Amino acid sequence: xxxxxxxxxxxxxxxxxxxxxxxxxxxxxxxxxxxxxxxxxxxxxxxxxxxxxxxxxxxxxxxxxxxxxxxxxxxxxxxxxxxxxxxxxxxxxxxxxxxxxxxxxxxxxxxxxxxxxxxxxxxxxxxxxxxxxxxxxxxxxxxxxxxxxxxxxxxxxxxxxxxxxxx
Amino acid sequence: xxxxxxxxxxxxxxxxxxxxxxxxxxxxxxxxxxxxxxxxxxxxxxxxxxxxxxxxxxxxxxxxxxxxxxxxxxxxxxxxxxxxxxxxxxxxxxxxxxxxxxxxxxxxxxxxxxxxxxxxxxxxxxxxxxxxxxxxxxxxxxxxxxxxxxxxxxxxxxxxxxxxxxxxxxxxxxxxxxxxxxxxxxxxxxxxxxxxxxxxxxxxxxxxxxxxxxxxxxxxxxxxxxxxxxxxxxxxxxxxxxxxxxxxxxxxxxxxxxxxxxxxxxxxxxxxxxxxxxxxxxxxxxxxxxxxxxxxxxxxxxxxxxxxxxxxxxxxxxxxxxxxxxxxxxxxxxxxxxxxxxxxxxxxxxxxxxxxxxxxxxxxxxxxxxxxxxxxxxxxxxxxxxxxxxxxxxxxxxxxxxxxxxxxxxxxxxxxxxxxxxxxxxxxxxxxxxxxxxxxxxxxxxxxxxxxxxxxxxxxxxxxxxxxxxxxxxxxxxxxxxxxxxxxxxxxxxxxxxxxxxxxxxxxxxxxxxxxxxxxxxxxxxxxxxxxxxxxxxxxxxxxxxxxxxxxxxxxxxxxxxxxxxxxxxxxxxxxxxxxxxxxxxxxxxxxxxxxxxxxxxxxxxxxxxxxxxxxxxxxxxxxxxxxxxxxxxxxxxxxxxxxxxxxxxxxxxxxxxxxxxxxxxxxxxxxxxxxxxxxxxxxxxxxxxxxxxxxxxxxxxxxxxxxxxxxxxxxxxxxxxxxxxxxxxxxxxxxxxxxxxxxxxxxxxxxxxxxxxxxxxxxxxxxxxxxxxxx
Numbered sequence: 001x002x003x004x005x006x007x008x009x010x011x012x013x014x015x016x017x018x019x020x021x022x023x024x025x026x027x028x029x030x031x032x033x034x035x036x037x038x039x040x041x042x043x044x045x046x047x048x049x050x051x052x053x054x055x056x057x058x059x060x061x062x063x064x065x066x067x068x069x070x071x072x073x074x075x076x077x078x079x080x081x082x083x084x085x086x087x088x089x090x091x092x093x094x095x096x097x098x099x100x101x102x103x104x105x106x107x108x109x110x111x112x113x114x115x116x117x118x119x120x121x122x123x124x125x126x127x128x129x130x131x132x133x134x135x136x137x138x139x140x141x142x143x144x145x146x147x148x149x150x151x152x153x154x155x156x157x158x159x160x161x162x163x164x165x166x167x
Numbered sequence: 168x169x170x171x172x173x174x175x176x177x178x179x180x181x182x183x184x185x186x187x188x189x190x191x192x193x194x195x196x197x198x199x200x201x202x203x204x205x206x207x208x209x210x211x212x213x214x215x216x217x218x219x220x221x222x223x224x225x226x227x228x229x230x231x232x233x234x235x236x237x238x239x240x241x242x243x244x245x246x247x248x249x250x251x252x253x254x255x256x257x258x259x260x261x262x263x264x265x266x267x268x269x270x271x272x273x274x275x276x277x278x279x280x281x282x283x284x285x286x287x288x289x290x291x292x293x294x295x296x297x298x299x300x301x302x303x304x305x306x307x308x309x310x311x312x313x314x315x316x317x318x319x320x321x322x323x324x325x326x327x328x329x330x331x332x333x334x335x336x337x338x339x340x341x342x343x344x345x346x347x348x349x350x351x352x353x354x355x356x357x358x359x360x361x362x363x364x365x366x367x368x369x370x371x372x373x374x375x376x377x378x379x380x381x382x383x384x385x386x387x388x389x390x391x392x393x394x395x396x397x398x399x400x401x402x403x404x405x406x407x408x409x410x411x412x413x414x415x416x417x418x419x420x421x422x423x424x425x426x427x428x429x430x431x432x433x434x435x436x437x438x439x440x441x442x443x444x445x446x447x448x449x450x451x452x453x454x455x456x457x458x459x460x461x462x463x464x465x466x467x468x469x470x471x472x473x474x475x476x477x478x479x480x481x482x483x484x485x486x487x488x489x490x491x492x493x494x495x496x497x498x499x500x501x502x503x504x505x506x507x508x509x510x511x512x513x514x515x516x517x518x519x520x521x522x523x524x525x526x527x528x529x530x531x532x533x534x535x536x537x538x539x540x541x542x543x544x545x546x547x548x549x550x551x552x553x554x555x556x557x558x559x560x561x562x563x564x565x566x567x568x569x570x571x572x573x574x575x576x577x578x579x580x581x582x583x584x585x586x587x588x589x590x591x592x593x594x595x596x597x598x599x600x601x602x603x604x605x606x607x608x609x610x611x612x613x614x615x616x617x618x619x620x621x622x623x624x625x626x627x628x629x630x631x632x633x634x635x636x637x638x639x640x641x642x643x644x645x646x647x648x649x650x651x652x653x654x655x656x657x658x659x660x661x662x663x664x665x666x667x668x669x670x671x672x673x674x675x676x677x678x679x680x681x682x683x684x685x686x687x688x689x690x691x692x693x694x695x696x697x698x699x700x701x702x703x704x705x706x707x708x709x710x711x712x713x714x715x716x717x718x719x720x721x722x723x724x725x726x727x728x729x730x731x732x733x734x735x736x737x738x739x740x741x742x743x744x745x746x747x748x749x750x751x752x753x754x755x756x757x758x759x760x761x762x763x764x765x766x767x768x769x770x771x772x773x774x775x776x777x778x779x780x781x782x783x784x785x786x787x788x789x790x791x792x793x794x795x796x797x798x799x800x801x802x803x804x805x806x807x808x809x810x811x812x813x814x815x816x817x818x819x820x821x822x823x824x825x826x827x828x829x830x831x832x833x834x835x836x837x838x839x840x841x842x843x844x845x846x847x848x849x850x851x852x853x854x855x856x857x858x859x860x861x862x863x864x865x866x867x868x869x870x871x872x873x874x875x876x877x878x879x880x881x882x883x884x885x886x887x888x889x890x891x892x893x894x895x896x897x898x899x900x901x902x903x904x905x906x907x908x909x910x911x912x913x914x915x916x917x918x919x920x921x922x923x924x925x926x927x928x929x930x931x932x933x934x935x936x937x938x939x940x941x942x943x
Contacts, residue, residue, distance in 0.1 A: 008240035009232070016236075017227040021220070030233060037239045098223045101216070119185055120217045121224060126187060141178045148181070152212045 004044060007053040008037055014122060015057060021117050022065065024106045036061040058122070059132045062114060069110050104154040112147035115140055175199040180206065184213045 015036060020029035039060050040047075047056060105113060118129040119140075130140045175196065182188050183196045200206055 005241045009237055012232050012236055012240055013228040013230070016230075016232070017224050020227050021224045026227070030236065034236055034239060037236065041239075098219075101219050101223060105220075117220075119181075121220050123185075126182070126185075137178075141181055144181050145177050148184075148209075148213050148216070151216050152209065155216060156212050 004047060004053060008040060008057065011054045011057050012037070014054065015061060018058065018117055018122055019061060021105060021121055022114060024102060032061060032064065035064050039064065052128075055124075055128055055132055058118070058124075059134070062132055062134075065110070065114070100155060101151075104151055107154065108147055108150055112143045112150065115143040116147035116151075119144055175203065175206065180210070184210055184217070 012033060015033045016026075016029055018029075019032040019036075020026045023029045023032060036057060040057055043060070047053070105117075108116065115129065115133065118124045118132060119126065124132065126137050126140055130137045133140065135143075179188070179192070179196050179199075183193065183200070186193075188196060200210070
């Protein structure tokens, strides 16, 4: 495929947005994107002419994140990887107004989070998102449903939501 | 395509929210929703969430893409992964490929290079690495061959061993058949071909730049008689060119990695212009910068190369790699965002390089600006990471400047230095330490073996056991004293004298006082005096214990003196240090046994943990014994501890690279991730990383081991922090840095770039310090 590099460059802003939302901070997000681009260059021979490069890159990013999750899941200290709201509140680079949604995203299970972000943030169609995540659409809808229920509970119904409403 | 049914399904509901329905389907779902107000509320909430999500993260799309990502996307990593330790710009790999065949060979290359061929001291003195030396040797070897043979066959294969990457004459011909007029390689390298643009290449250096501007074509140049020294400095043309062209010394050039692969499309006759002129890139038949650089390199005679190497050796920093910040973003190198990002000038340079030869002038200006900026950065301390402008750089650097150069100190020295400091005023309150250790030990479940996955945890468990025994001993003595108020006050001097005699029992007889010391001295026969113990950490622990016992004796003497006139009074603060020491000695033996089983990589960490645990416990005894008020934990103290040690207390028990920094080997993994290439300790040492020292940093609850590596080549100081492994211990002091947060902190002072793992802004340190104190 000719000129795929420019397509890579054009997709980077969206990859960064997704990765930043997925990881919870811009630095980790950029690292993930960098890894994605590196892998994409290495896999360029597998890229077919009719492949949507954006979907391809997002699927690579998803696979990298999935691999990282597996490593974390297998880590004996995975318990301590949970981030509570206090941790996030100490972050300086998060707008206080955004802490609730950022922390809520951070608490979403990864599968639900990536589904939700692909659909809601990146506005991929369900078919495209299922292609990226390599899951059937039914599974994708289920994850999306779970994610939205969680976020509604987190942002509108629990104590945290009330606190925000007071603010 | 979403298929709708009469009943509102979850799928159609979400498709409605996500606007993935057709117009008809949208109307249909809307009608269905009219009868379900609860779903309407949910939909509204979901839409609000979507809007807020986009509100938070959409600005990222509008941001400028970091240059390193941009370069990576455009140029990839294949063939561009610039290993600055492998490349030796003076003998750049690219220059040899086709230079011999396409440009002809200067007969001077046939000159012998005896001084270099017989100069192993260059390698021995680490003035050249193995690759460079091999390359130099190859040049020398080649020089003994027939120049014609060398030109025709040997040179393309012997220097780099890689297939030619630069198009040969045929490709140049093909290039000429494109839309551009036919241009010879001579035109490309003459001033008229380049104009006033600065096609200064790191691989060419000053000579290369001068020769690039020399009116003599390459062909003319190479057909000169053998042995003729081509003194470019004497050339008026070269002098003129030297005024026009920035002549960056080879070893200071830093643009090669990013510049060499840029495709410079020469579309039209370049004009002499100081201003960048945007030219539409022509994709067909590009001539890469590497080609041009190779041609320029081909001008260099072996004598010139040799002279430049000699000059480099004679200079103060001959072959030093540049500081990281001075390096241009090389595609393929993992650039952590904690480093200074390539600035807009870099970006403009690459853009200009893409635009065409006329825009190379922009390159020249960008390089000049960049060089000036780099110099300013090197001369002036800058803030660390973004967002932490208040980070007390100067104070930290002052501490780092105190790092002594020279051989790596022995473990015993490190330990001795640490414990030799005056610690009569402890950094912690004993009762607090005891309480915290109790908390820790309470969380241990001996049946749960998963808790003891690491040797350090096992040792800590042992420490808790010992501490528990010590506390029991303390309670027993207190009870005994309380029950018998007439019990004489222990004579510390006599007890400690007995202890000393135990150490020196082979040379000194016991005194009567010592013989009258009672039963306690008998318990002081420890393993510390075993001089035959194996060297290493076990020995260091013994030395440490010895130091502490000496301190104990000093304080005990003071305490005993204070009690002289106070006979009959029972002091409840008495510590049965004799019993405690005997416990510690048993503890030491256990530790020694465990250390024997530990891997060599872990011994340092484990040893550090042991030393600190022992120090805490003994220190607690000392404080209790002396009766002095221990320092109260304060925000300032915590803050200062964190700043002093640059400690990143990661609640995740991992460092920011995701690797538990429990050993040097794993620190090397961290370093590999940062450097963008696999490194091990040996490599790090070869590349100039020297393990300077180990700092064992006591904290209230735990410890931190800071391994300091100094990279002299890159003038970096890299600190590796080994955080505590036990989350339960560390949680109270945890700097709650989320996973993936930037933990890299860099700053510059006096042209030295410092890199620390931790990246704690002062405000963040204060925040968690305050949280800690509040929790206590």
